[in-house]
Amino acid sequence: MNQLSIDVRNVSKIFKGFTAVNNISFSVKKGEIFAFLGPNGAGKSTTIKMLTTLLSPTKGEILVNGFNTQNQKNEVRKSFGIVFQDPSIDDQLTANENMRIHAALYNVPKEMVKVRIEELLKFVDLYDKRNELVKTFSGGMRRRLEIARGLLHTPAVLFLDEPTSGLDPQTRNSMWEYIEAINKENNMTIFFTTHYLEEAEKNAQKIAIIDHGKIIAQGTSKELEKQTKTKTLEEAFLKMTGKKIREDETGNEIAKLRMVMRHRQ
Amino acid sequence: MKAIYILWLRQVIRYFRTRSRIIGALGQPLLFLFALGYGLGPIFAKAGNGNYIEFLVPGVVAQSILFTSLFSGIDVIWDKQFGFLKETLAAPVSRLEIMLGRSLGGATVAVFQGIIVFLLSFLAGFKPKNWESIFIIFIMFLMALFFTSLGTAIASLLDDLQGFQLIMNFLVMPLFFLSGSLFPLNNAPYVLKIIASFDPLSFGVDAIRFLLTGTTQFGLPIDITVLSICTVVMVTMGAWLFSKIEI
Ligand SMILES: Nc1ncnc2c1ncn2[C@@H]1O[C@H](COP(=O)(O)OP(=O)(O)O)[C@@H](O)[C@H]1O
Ligand SMILES: [Mg+2]
Numbered sequence: 001m002n003q004l005s006i007d008v009r010n011v012s013k014i015f016k017g018f019t020a021v022n023n024i025s026f027s028v029k030k031g032e033i034f035a036f037l038g039p040n041g042a043g044k045s046t047t048i049k050m051l052t053t054l055l056s057p058t059k060g061e062i063l064v065n066g067f068n069t070q071n072q073k074n075e076v077r078k079s080f081g082i083v084f085q086d087p088s089i090d091d092q093l094t095a096n097e098n099m100r101i102h103a104a105l106y107n108v109p110k111e112m113v114k115v116r117i118e119e120l121l122k123f124v125d126l127y128d129k130r131n132e133l134v135k136t137f138s139g140g141m142r143r144r145l146e147i148a149r150g151l152l153h154t155p156a157v158l159f160l161d162e163p164t165s166g167l168d169p170q171t172r173n174s175m176w177e178y179i180e181a182i183n184k185e186n187n188m189t190i191f192f193t194t195h196y197l198e199e200a201e202k203n204a205q206k207i208a209i210i211d212h213g214k215i216i217a218q219g220t221s222k223e224l225e226k227q228t229k230t231k232t233l234e235e236a237f238l239k240m241t242g243k244k245i246r247e248d249e250t251g252n253e254i255a256k257l258r259m260v261m262r263h264r265q
Numbered sequence: 266m267k268a269i270y271i272l273w274l275r276q277v278i279r280y281f282r283t284r285s286r287i288i289g290a291l292g293q294p295l296l297f298l299f300a301l302g303y304g305l306g307p308i309f310a311k312a313g314n315g316n317y318i319e320f321l322v323p324g325v326v327a328q329s330i331l332f333t334s335l336f337s338g339i340d341v342i343w344d345k346q347f348g349f350l351k352e353t354l355a356a357p358v359s360r361l362e363i364m365l366g367r368s369l370g371g372a373t374v375a376v377f378q379g380i381i382v383f384l385l386s387f388l389a390g391f392k393p394k395n396w397e398s399i400f401i402i403f404i405m406f407l408m409a410l411f412f413t414s415l416g417t418a419i420a421s422l423l424d425d426l427q428g429f430q431l432i433m434n435f436l437v438m439p440l441f442f443l444s445g446s447l448f449p450l451n452n453a454p455y456v457l458k459i460i461a462s463f464d465p466l467s468f469g470v471d472a473i474r475f476l477l478t479g480t481t482q483f484g485l486p487i488d489i490t491v492l493s494i495c496t497v498v499m500v501t502m503g504a505w506l507f508s509k510i511e512i
Contacts, residue, residue: 054355082355087348088348089352090344092279093278104267104268105271
């Protein structure tokens with residue numbers, strides 16, 4: 001069981017009577033890139049929050065890097081890096097200061113801090129901007145900084161919650177180049193969520209499709225197509241959920257704007 | 266320890282980087298000092314109470330600490346909304362360390378602010394009789410830590426800035442006006458005295474006033490005992506409520 005990076009068994013999350021995640025089970029092998037694919041509101045972020053100890057499951061058990069998210073929180077927290085769906089950097093500080101705070105919070109050995117920060121900021125092409133306030137950064141730069149920060153303590157697992165949403169196609173591609181490089185070089189397990197079919201199909205070795213809090217299918221993209229006797233993952237998805245992958249249904253302006261941007265590509 | 270230090274440092278860096286906030290928070294205490302100090306000074310002297318500026322300075326110093334520390338709760342809500350809180354909550358450090366680091370940072374900033382008001386009060390003609398500066402800073406820090414923890418406690422329960430601001434408006438002025446900052450409690454009506462003795466700010470003001478001018482209502486030992494107990498209770502409560510935050 002040691003080569004399992006993530007092991008989720010019969011996990012549910014109920015918010016005041018509303019079941020956001022409904023009895024899901026899946027596992028991710030060490031070094032694998034795993035996509036959690038589903039429309040907005042499917043329960044992806046809720047699942048990531050449970051995997052990263054920020055929410056307690058109502059039911060079930062989760063192991064990350066062999067540690068239990070309920071009673072070995074600190075070990076779990078040392079094991080992963082995370083890039084949240086929404087920004088989580090202090091934009092009144094510089095890139096370097098954000099990295100230093102992270103290093104202190106994760107107790108990165110003093111002699112390694114400077115070297116690691118330099119290495120990672122160079123990796124995401126932000127080293128020249130290290131002393132600039134993050135509030136002057138573009139969306140893509142911020143996301144890159146978050147990735148660099150998430151890697152600072154050399155985690156075994158990297159969680160990415162919709163890492164490319166809201167980014168333009170070029171930035172999206174370069175983001176995936178970074179992620180793949182990380183995965184290859186360090187054999188780091190990557191768990192990401194997305195509502196872009198192509199993104200899951202192109203980048204993940206395994207995909208789990210989640211809708212209304214339930215995992216309705218999982219496997220490689222080929223396996224999913226075989227299961228549903230369809231030619232593309234898109235058709236497979238349509239067949240399984242009975243619908244196209246949904247766009248934001250909230251009706252708010254930002255969501256609409258995003259939808260427009262997305263269709264333009 | 267490293268986590269507490271770095272989160273303390275973050276608050277301090279952010280404070281020095283937002284000069285508008287530093288200057289903005291000086292307006293009110295200085296207004297009180299100059300308008301009330303000069304306006305009511307003659308009447309105060311006529312009534313045989315001595316120099317009003319001398320009486321008032323500890324009050325406005327306390328007010329600036331009260332204001333700055335309580336409002337540091339805004340940073341908690343800000344960090345909830347703009348995400349930095351998640352970065353700390355996902356890290357392998359205890360909630361207590363996170364809360365302590367933030368609160369100590371907020372308290373340090375509030376003490377700075379109090380010191381600035383204190384120094385500016387020399388412009389209003391204030392001349393302290395004593396100079397127990399280390400001791401005064403200790404009292405200021407206790408007060409600041411108490412009100413920062415209160416701010417954190419309230420902010421932990423709320424998600425929006427408006428709600429927080431509303432509660433602050435209901436809290437800051439009564440705490441200030443009913444504390445004996447502006448008028449001596451010894452000739453105040455009985456009910457007012459009782460109310461003031463439930464306001465922790467009263468004890469802070471009293472202690473600072475004693476250390477600067479030698480006059481006191483409750484006596485320094487009581488001031489320090491009450492302040493210390495209140496601070497320990499409030500830090501505990503703030504830490505507990507902070508640990509309940511879910512995002
Ligand atoms: N704290 C919460 N309280 C109540 N409902 C929530 C909470 N967090 C998420 N939800 C609901 O759970 C569902 C899944 O949300 P989420 O996991 O964010 O979806 P996704 O990330 O897949 O878009 C949504 O219907 C959302 O409104
Ligand atoms: Mg989400």
